[in-house]
Amino acid sequence: MAEKVRVAVLISGRGSNMLALSEYKRRDPSRTYEIVLVASNVPEARGLVLARRLGLKTWSLSHKGLTREAFDAELDAALRAHDVELVALAGYMRLLSEDFVTKWEGRVLNVHPSLLPLYKGLDTHRRALLAGDEFAGCSVHLVTGDLDSGPVIGRAEVKIRPRDDPNSLAARVLEAEHALYPAALEAWCIELRGETGKDPIALDAPE
Incomplete structure (x- = not known):
């Protein structure tokens, strides 16, 4: 059996779609994906608290004071540190930089x-x-x-x-x-x- 696709979910708020993705997987562990990280540009986002309650790893960094390119470079590093293969945007209220989109072409869903x-x-x-x-x-x-x-x-x-x-x-x-x-x-x-x-x-x- 092929290994699960390692997915990161990006959120900015309450994380209701993140919860839906997690519950779908929980109901059938044979699903092809595994959520290995929940990341946010809002450190106080309610969805991060929910993710931790679900036992999911989290990462956050405020985008304030950073250029879009600088923030996305930090995000990219976090994703690669967790061996992420696919990114799912779920209420992520930031436009991604051109460089990030190019690096992850075909591997970012919204x-x-x-x-x-x-x-x-x-x-x-x-x-x-x-x-x-x-x-x-x-x-x-x-x-x-x-x-x-x-x-x-x-x-x-x-x-x-x-x-x-x-x-x-x-x-x-x-x-x-x-x-x-x-x-x-x-x-x-x-x-x-x-x-x-x-x-x-x-x-x-x-x-």
Whole structure:
């Protein structure tokens, strides 16, 4: 059996997607990935406390006072010190430097709260509502040098309700993220291990 893909999860806040990735693995230890590090640019992030309670190794460093390149060099060193093979961004609120993205090309995933290529960047739920869309949702994609523009490897749709506001829609999209991200991460790890490729993942999500 091939060794597990060594994954680092990057967070900036409460770490709910990190928890979803960890729980998915805990429910089935035969999953292809293993979370070997949870890292953050916010030393006081609640998700770091949660990670330690889950028995996961953590690393943190404030980005304040550092250039993007200097911070990412420190992050890169921490990832390599833990023999990380794949990086999963999970509520990580920092743009990665060009040098970091190049070094980790094809090995950084992100979950984004829209049906890409729609609504890259921020304020995705309000934009979907203002556009009168029937569905919102989330996407898991590879990170490239262009914001939210890398190849999509998984999507989940969420039906927009007549009385939805950005907060109510965001809550249901987050549920969809918690279902989609672990499955997409597992699929990409299988791909990294050279097993048969799969079509992009599409999951049913909460209405």
